[in-house]
Amino acid sequence: MLTFEEKLQIIEAFPELQRKDVSLGRVNFHYDDSIFDKKVVVQHLHPNGNGFVYAANLQEYNVDEKGFVNIRDFNADELRRIIKESIKSLSPNSAAARETAIIGEGQEERWTNDDGDVLLLILEDDWWNVYSGLNLEATFGTYDDAEDYLFEEGFRLE
Incomplete structure (x- = not known):
């Protein structure tokens, strides 16, 4: 399992994400260019290594009722991949995202x-x-x- 610091280093390598410190030492990362109201890509990254990535628009992940995947046990490659896919799914450059935004x-x-x-x-x-x-x-x-x-x-x- 990656440490909190290792996860932070990976996530902060995505320049399109903005860090937002929240309570209890947790950190969120927002994608302000999202074409949806949903802008949080990484939610509640905790110093104990737990955290969540938004994947509601991605087919291959089991998401919770809010569309997030727990990343506690993700390795570095898995974490990079899901964050990249999450950003793409919220991007105005994604045909699927544009269609979903229109249809609602x-x-x-x-x-x-x-x-x-x-x-x-x-x-x-x-x-x-x-x-x-x-x-x-x-x-x-x-x-x-x-x-x-x-x-x-x-x-x-x-």
């Missing part, structure tokens, strides 16, 4: 055309919105109107 809790469908382009159809506040990436393309009052538009533009439901 809304009902959504993915539509594709023959060129492989993808549009998202999302129900938001009683409106059906069509997105291309982060850009709102069109808004419709009914699902049928949105569906007609997508078919006319050459898109099909995945």
Whole structure:
């Protein structure tokens, strides 16, 4: 198991993270460029070596109810990897993160055309919105109107 100091050294090597000292000698690290409200990447790194990394958007980790993974027993390579993946999952440069930020809790469908382009159809506040990436393309009052538009533009439901 890595010591607190060893974990700090690894985490502080990520220049995109900002250190925030919290109570009981614990330390958090924030990613201020996150496209989500969630900005904490490392939470409650404790002098006893315990701590957590945010991994809710990552498939290969078992997360707690808040989306964190306990890093107490991680080796140096594992710690670097999960922090790098966590930052990427919150980054505006990640396609998956952009899509998750747009969809949120809304009902959504993915539509594709023959060129492989993808549009998202999302129900938001009683409106059906069509997105291309982060850009709102069109808004419709009914699902049928949105569906007609997508078919006319050459898109099909995945």
